[in-house]
Amino acid sequence: MALITVTGYPCSGKSRRVNDELVHSLQRRIDDPSYTGPIKRIVVLSDDLLNIARSVYSDTKAEKIARGTLFTNIQREMNRETIVIADGLNYIKGFRYQMYCAARELSIRVATIFVAATPDICKERNETRISSSDSDPSNAYEPDILDNLIMRYEEPSSMVRWDSPLFTISWLDERIPDEDIWKAVTEGEVKPPNAGTSAAPKAPTDALSVLEQTASSMVSAILAEQSASGSAGGSIKLSIQSTESSAPTKGKVQGQTLIVNLPPRNVTLSELQRLKRQFITSHKKAVTLGSTEKGDVDWSEGSVRERFAVFLENHLSL
Known part of the structure; x- marks a missing residue:
């Protein structure tokens, strides 16, 4: 939620x-x-609860892994019935934006709480944790790590969407603005996913094999048609047996017949194989990401045949 x-x-x-x-x-x-x-529970995620040691902030690689652990757990817990509280440094604005995108992808509300204290206050509290016999020394930071984190801290701003609504709580404040926070998480604006935050639809697991088999069958059909008709290129009709049970075709595909416009000459096997490899390579990224810049990809055999026919027409030289 x-x-x-x-x-x-x-x-x-x-x-x-x-x-x-x-x-x-x-x-x-x-x-x-x-x-x-709809809210039924509250989940708090922090370095302590995830067993992330303070020492990770002295190593860039270890810190990146720690942020990944926090982000993975946030994604796992986010749903319409839960308030997830990410209690951590969250000092990098890019990481706060990443969490905002994950929330927006699920169309759930967001809020940011900035607990403000001066560097001197923070250093004094850290020293108390180090020297006090009543506190756990593992909760303290090494002084140089603390200084470095304070120097690198990127303060949130209500002017940017991923930090809004922003509630700033000073170390001098006696209480938090709990009523305003409750309204933000229950009545605040729910921003729908957009192209930048919505999850890319995944390609079918057999997309690559469909791509390979369909292009190969078309190469064989073109060569067979050229051999049977004795024609020197031009517009030819291909009859290709589909393995799909009842997938409707569109565009140039009429039933099981596909029209391909070839140059006015015999097209060689080597040409077709070369273009088939180029076609498959150009679509591998779409298979991996699930979509192209212009929208979702249709991975049905009919759609692949149509795109390969257009690809051949555009790339076969006269």
Whole structure:
């Protein structure tokens, strides 16, 4: 139902705000007998809950893997009945945008909470974690890592769509704006997926084999027709046996007959094989991605035959 991205400097108090205030406030509203909405549960995802050590932020590769772990778990938990709270540094605006796109793909609401604290406050809290016997030292950052993360932090902005709506909570604020956050995740605008955020439709698992077999059958049919008719190219009719049970054809394909316009000469096997390889290579990316720049690809035999016929007509020289 919603993704709440929590961001801020290390040791700014993000997890305390989430666990002691935000979760309790949201859960109280969900449990209220007067609430009849779809939200049924709250899931918090953080470095601690995912067993991500603070030391990963000293290594670019390890940090990238850690972000991937968080993102994968966010995607797994997002649905229409859950509020997912991403409680982490989330200091890279590109990563916040990635999470926003994943939420928009599922047409669920988003909100960003910026827990603001000065660098000096964060460093003081980190030092307390290191020196205090009552705290777990694994929750502290090495001083150089902390300095580096603060320096690299990219502050959220209400002016960009992936950080909006943005709720800024100062370390001096006594409480969070829980009523406004609740309205954002239950009544806020739901932005539909667009071309940049919607999932590309996947090609069938047999798309590549259909591509190969259909093009090969057409090459054989063209050679057989040339040999049987003795004609020197021109417009020829091909009768090709389809393996599809009842797929309607369109365009040039009339039943099982396909018209191909060849140059006025005999086309050789080597030419056809070369063009078949080029045709298949040009479509492999579409097989992998599931779509082309202009839209979805139709992987039926009839559609592949039609596209290969056009490809031959455009690439066979006179």
